[in-house]
Amino acid sequence: MSAITLRVNGKPIALDVDPSTPLLWVLRDHLGMTGTKYGCGIAECGACTVHVNGEAVRSCQLPIEYVAGAEVVTIEGLSENGDHVLQKLWVEMNVPQCGYCQTGILMATAAMLAHVKKPTDKDIDTYITNICRCGTYPRVRAAIHRATDTPGT
Amino acid sequence: MEQVKINRRTFLVTATAFAGGMSLSLAAPAARAASISGEPWLSNAGGVEFSPWIAIAPDDTVIIRVATPEIGNGTVTQTPMNVTEELACDWSKVRVEFASPRRDYLENQVYSKAGWMPFFAGHATDSDRMKIALQIGASARERLKAAAAHQWNVQVADIEARNSVLTHVPTGRKLRYGEVAAKAATIQLKAEPTLKPQSEWTFLGKASPAKLNLPEIVRGSAVYGLDVRLPGMVYAALLQSPVQGGRLKSHDPGAVLKMPGVRAVVVVDPSKTKGIPASDKANYKLYYGLAETAVQSAVAVIADHYWQAKKALDALPVVWEPGPGADWKSSEQIYDAAMAVLDKPATKVLHTAGDVNAVTDPPTLDLRYLTPYCDSAPLEPLNGTAVVTPDKVEVWHPAQDPQQAWWVAVDETGLAPDKVYFHQTYVGGAFGRRVLANDVRMVVAVAKEYPGVPVHVIWSREEMTRQGRYRTLIATRFQAHLDGQGMPQVWKAQACLTGPIMVAASFADSPYVVGGAIPNVQIGTSDLPMHILTGAYRGPWYNSFVFMVETFIDECALTAKADPLAYRLKLLANWDPAWSKCLQVAADKAGWGKPLPRGQGQGIAVAAWPTAGLRQTGTIICAVATVEVSPDGVLKVKSIDVAFDCGRVANRDAVAAQLEGGAIHSLNMSLNEEITVRNGAVVEGNFDQYPMLRMGDIPPRITIHFDALSDHDRFGIVGEAPIGPIGPAVGNAIFQATGKRMRTTPFRKHDLTWT
Structure with missing residues (x-):
């Protein structure tokens, strides 16, 4: 096995790992970064969303060999001190309930905002397709509108 | 207000132990907002213990131990809010950790017996536990005041406690709580202080602060069960008999043992469940008669990493002896069998009034309903971590009921209870799935087979979905004779149950029938x-029965050519007026009765949890749904208006969040959810087969109206209530829009086309 190299939250990483291992499990079990969650393993729920070269990606279906050389950002790297505008609003507006899906939703939302500065409800529906069993969707939507100073429904 | 008894003997024991030099860490956390650690079972804060619930550190940090799990309901915030109201401490000084069920056992059930209920499950933070939390705060406050009075040699009555500072009012002298905490902890009160009246509350009912675990959640540092990492920990991937109740017949470990990282293949055998030591059986019970008393048959692969374990498990040759369940070829066969049961008289009568044989004519309506198996499907897959040695078990677990989980760990190993340690993690949703603790039983059973190191057991989503403890499949038959005015003279209902139930909530005790x-x-x-x-x-069970009762009553109303709202109001005219108020508020807010074009409709439903048949209890809740169905059958729920009465509300935003989320849960359950069976095994494995509503599917307007609150002196539980009425409100609206009646769920399986 040859080492796979990539950057995670700005740090260079070299790994001796089965190249078919999904990025999710590399992050969680090899690198100890458990903020990226396992929910379904088939890229349905989005709890495992991270940024790969700036794009939101569901890491549970992404073999580590495909991200060799890539720049990966996880929830641990979204901000220095947990003070990204979305993180602050998620707290202030009491968005999470159990919270398990929220790191994935935050990463999906942050990636959306890199593309769409002023998202409409339709944009939000298109970009944020994560599953939240607690039903926090209306609060997620409200927090995005507040973060971007856009009108909600 | 009713006083709560606090175990003073325990206060004394604790205080004495401290005075005698009990070793305590007095290291203080950095000052910040009210907080809880990412590892919530840890006691980082130290402090001087006033009681098992509360300690205060020299730097004024107040450590509050919460006995209920945080499952998204906000209990780790609401419980300390309740304590803070009486303690009069600075909210930013509050730090929370989970109470230990092992300590509860060792110290004469200090948490459970004192009235937290012998039941640590997530709900009822306010309805059942608020007064206890208030009393804990009041008691600590009075002891602090007494300590200050002693130090100053003044009257306690001249001391004011506010914002973690004690002030001698006549002279203006001040002491911080932390400065007198050590002395205060040694003081015993002659009598417990009287709680202040609710009208003098300054925090409860006034504030909805940010939940104090949210900073950990949004940083990804909150440790859920799946995030536990321990030195030397190994990972286990789990497989149970696809047909529940089946047994492992054979497997071939040799086929996978040489795969990378694989350490062992272990077998879980139900006969190895040891049982609680005889001397302790009387102390605790496995709850409800629903909890399993032995582990299920299973095989697990243990490896250095989960992905290695999962790949090896997928490659492991396994043969199961499926047992008699395999004779059920399809869900349709089960549904037919359940309906056939309803052709015969009920075997158990739950409630009677008058004489149902008084009218000999055939019933005006004779209708049947069915709700299928559903999976709670919390987003965090089942998991847990345990290390088992001959004389000690240590468990880290996302329990919905830590006390039950700890006790099940005792039961599975047969060790003396004091040898079983339990650490409660955050919980990635529960919704009932984690309450009976069969998950922790499996975790401990696997770890028993690989002793000495921490074993982290993970159910894949497919394994979890196919090994559920499902919502009971229920079929019902309702018969009613309507009189000349269209009102029911006879109401006869029978349910076919496919599993044990505790209560026939809203079925046997609906106010229509009682x-x-x-x-x-x-x-x-x-x-x-x-x-x-x-x-x-x-x-x-409520989640099924409300659908059936509120659909049937709608059918009665329409048969009587009555407005469904007016019909319900008439039937409930002499009942707790909160029901009529909820109906009226929801209807008014939704614009009930306005003419709608074809393809649109409104439906209404009302219910109460946990008890429908008692006045002024729990939460009474009404929903009005407004829907649009296109001629080709595409349903759009346009709005949901919810009115409710839980008496009073201590935290408006937290209540709104539970009701919003519960409404969406009810909608998903009714539109989407069905677990089906083929040859005895569950078919659905993942969210591609068991769909969940997403952002774009949510009604544009879900409004929680507070206008029906009665101000009755109770803080009723709110988390479960909305699961009942939203589904039937939508179903009744679909009928108005299309003429098609929803007598089974999920609605997505119905043809909704119309011309």
């Missing part, structure tokens, strides 16, 4: 024993 408006009533049940394992699901 409120006296219908003179002749008979409610009964029959059983269809199945191999499919059932358990709790949000608002257990």
Whole structure:
């Protein structure tokens, strides 16, 4: 096995790992970064969303060999001190309930905002397709509108 | 207000132990907002213990131990809010950690017996536990005041406690709580202080602060069960008999043992469940008669990393002896069998009034309903971590009921209870799935087979979905005779149950049948024993029965050519007026009765959890749904208006969040959810087969109206209530829009086209 190299939250990483291992499990079990969650393993729920070269990606279906050389950002790297505008609003507006899906939703939302500065409800529906069993969707939507100073429904 | 008894002997024991030099860490956390650690079972804060619930550190940090799990309901915030109201401490100084069920056992059930209920499950933070939390705060405050009075040699009555500072009012002298905490902890009060009246509350009912675990959640540092990492920990991937109740027949470990990282293949055998030591059986019970008393048959692969374990498990040759469950070829066969049971008289009568045989004519309506198996499907897959040695078990677990989980760990190993340590993690949703603790039983059973190192057991999503403890499949038959005015004279209902239930909530105790408006009533049940394992699901059984009752009453109303709202109001005219108020508020807010074009409709439904048949209890809740169905059958729920009465509200935003989320849960359950069976095994494995509503599917307007609150002196539980009425409100609206009646769920399986 040859080492796979990539950057995670700005740090260079070299790994001796089965190249078919999904990025999710590399992050969680090899690198100890458990903020990226396992929910379904088939890229349905989005709890495992991270940024790969700036794009939101569901890491549970992404073999580590495909991200060799890539720049990966996880929830641990979204901000220095947990003070990204979305993180602050998620707290202030009491968005999470159990919270398990929220790191994935935050990463999906942050990636959306890199593309769409002023998202409409339709944009939000298109970009944020994560599953939240607690039903926090209306609060997620409200927090995005507040973060971007856009009108909600 | 009723006083709460605090175990003073325990206060004394604790205080004495401290005075005698009990070793304590007095290291203080950095000052910040009210907080809880990412590892919530840890006691980082130290402090001087006033009681098992509360400690205060020299730097004024107040450590509050919460006995209920945080499952998204906000209990780690609401409980300390309740304590803070009476303690008069600075909210930013509050730090929370979970109480230990092992300590509860060792110290004469200090948490459970004192009134937190012998039941640590997530709900009822305010309805059942608020007064206890207030009393804990009041008691600590008075002891602090007494300590200050002693130090100053002044009257306690001249001391004011506010914002973690004690002030001697006549002289203006001040002491911080932390400065007198050590002395205060040694003081015993002659009598427990009287709680202040609610009218003098300054925090409860006034504030909805940010939940104090949210900073950990949004940083990804909150440790859920799946995030536990321990030195030397190994990972286990789990497989149980696809047909529940089946046994492992054979497997071939040799085929996978040489795969990378694989350490072992272990077998879990139900006969190895040891049972609680005889001397302790009387102390605790496994709850409800629903909890399993032995582990299920299983095989697990243990490896250095989860992905290695999972790949090896997928490659492992396994043969199961499926047992008699495999004879059930399809869900349709089960549904037919359940309906056939309803052709015969009920075997158990739950409620009667008058004489249902008084009217000999055939019933005006004779209708049947069915709700399928559903999975609670919390987003965090089942998991847990345990290390088992001959004389000690240590468990880290996302329990919905830590006390039950700890006790099940005792039961599975047979060790003395004091040798079993339990650490409660955050919980990635529960909704009933984690309450009976069969998950922790499996975790401990696997770890027993690989002793000495921490074993982290993970159910894949597919394994979890196919090994549920499902919402009980229920079929019902309702018969009613309507009189000349269209009102029911006879109401006869029978349910076929496919698993044990605790309460026939909203079925046997619906106010329609116990409120006296219908003179002749008979409610009964029959059983269809199945191999499919059932358990709790949000608002257990209520979530099915409300759909059935509120759909049937709608059908009665329309048969009587009555407005569904007016019909309900008439039947409930002599009942707790909160029901009528909720109906009226929801209807008014939704614009009930306005003419709608074809393809649009409104539906209404009302219910109460946990008890419908008692006045002024729990939460009464009404929903009005407004829907649009296109001619080709595409349903759009345009709005949901919810009105409710839980008496009073201590935290408005937290209540709104539970009701919003519960409404969406009810909608998903009714539109989407069905677990089906083929050859005895569950078919659905993942979210591609068990769909969940997403952002774009949510009604644009879900509004929680507070206008029906009665101000009755209770803080009723709110989390389960919305699971009942939203589904039937939508179903009744679909009928108005299309003329098609929803008598089974999920609605997505119905043809909704119209011309």
